[in-house]
């Protein structure tokens with residue numbers, strides 16, 4: 001079940017706000033939710049998942065796993081029960097798998113199908129159909145899968161899995177957790193050892209969760225930091241009980257909003273702080289942001305804490321490109337913070353942002369420029385000269401174009417809260433892909449101000 005592409009666009013103006021105060025909880029982590037549904041669907045027996053993100057992207061994954069034979073059932077808000085089919089026993093889906101807007105669903109499920117004796121057609125919305133799939137087609141073809149893609153290695157595509165698949169040793173040519181995970185998931189039903197060599201570390205939820213489900217997986221880190229991940233295939237996965245921590249990529253919008261709206265003091269509970277995901281919070285602290293961790297603990301095998309965030313005077317910095325993979329989805333929110341900071345923020349090494357749900361460098365450069373910020377777009381990053389704490393002017397004539405990209409929509413929504421005349425965006429519908437409760441949480445914090 002994904003958004004109906006024929007439903008009308010839903011524009012909205014996000015207005016300047018008084019101080020944000022209160023306590024909120026963001027929904028479950030999207031990356032972990034996808035993986036929880038997929039691995040539970042391959043385990044033999046019943047897994048229980050709590051705190052699952054019920055966003056459209058994860059629902060697309062759930063629907064696909066059902067279409068391939070798993071029993072995936074919602075038993076309460078965020079509470080799901082999954083009865084898996086066992087590694088090697090996925091069924092051929094009868095109809096095309098509609099991946100909606102979700103790159104993670106597409107690339108990881110391509111990995112799963114690649115080593116099963118089945119054929120699947122993958123389709124997606126207008127945004128997903130522009131995104132490059134060659135990065136997974138290449139290693140999965142080496143493993144024996146037969147893939148017929150649309151021009152430029154894009155969706156729609158038909159994938160016929162190999163049985164038995166061929167184990168490979170694959171060095172990632174691009175820092176991508178989706179490519180890493182696609183190869184590892186294909187390795188689950190491949191005889192022998194499948195190895196992924198990762199020169200630049202990316203989010204490691206697949207590795208953590210595969211181990212949690214009992215897979216035989218080893219991670220070695222060589223002296224120059226390269227990670228070598230080896231999975232022995234065709235082992236049985238054991239059902240698990242998984243508690244999904246809050247999504248740091250969703251928390252990011254409220255962290256930035258609280259930092260830039262004067263007088264704000266907000267607590268965001270249960271935020272995942274896996275070091276391969278949390279670089280935004282370190283960067284914002286370097287910029288002078290007041291972000292305190294309260295009660296650091298573990299949830300579902302991942303570090304979490306409550307974050308207390310207070311309005312702060314932010315200063316521009318040069319962001320180290322080495323941290324980019326650990327905050328890859330958070331740059332749109334960072335660009336908003338930089339637009340109202342003192343001085344210049346320079347970002348580099350962000351070529352990957354051009355192949356997300358939209359070209360996020362181009363989309364954010366034109367959105368923020370329209371809202372009155374001073375932005376220079378470079379090939380691999382943005383240079384931003386902040387207002388020094390003054391509000392952005394906002395836009396009055398044309399709405400911001402969000403290009404079916406939830407993170408552009410949410411970033412410009414929070415920019416609207418630090419603008420004098422508000423910011424109108426053309427479409428809020430894509431927000432439901434990752435954060436269906438975003439607008440109601442934002443309105444709750446603003447209501448608490450009015451009260």
Ligand SMILES: O=C(O)C1=C[C@@H](OP(=O)(O)O)[C@@H](O)[C@H](O)C1
Nearest residue numbers: 031104175176177178179328329
């Ligand atoms: O593995 C994942 O869950 C994800 C990996 C990242 O993509 P890439 O692997 O393309 O960098 C990220 O942008 C995406 O939102 C989720």
Ligand SMILES: C=C(OP(=O)(O)O)C(=O)O
Nearest residue numbers: 101102103104105329356
């Ligand atoms: C890039 C993203 O997701 P995906 O690749 O799964 O579409 C994102 O959520 O920002």
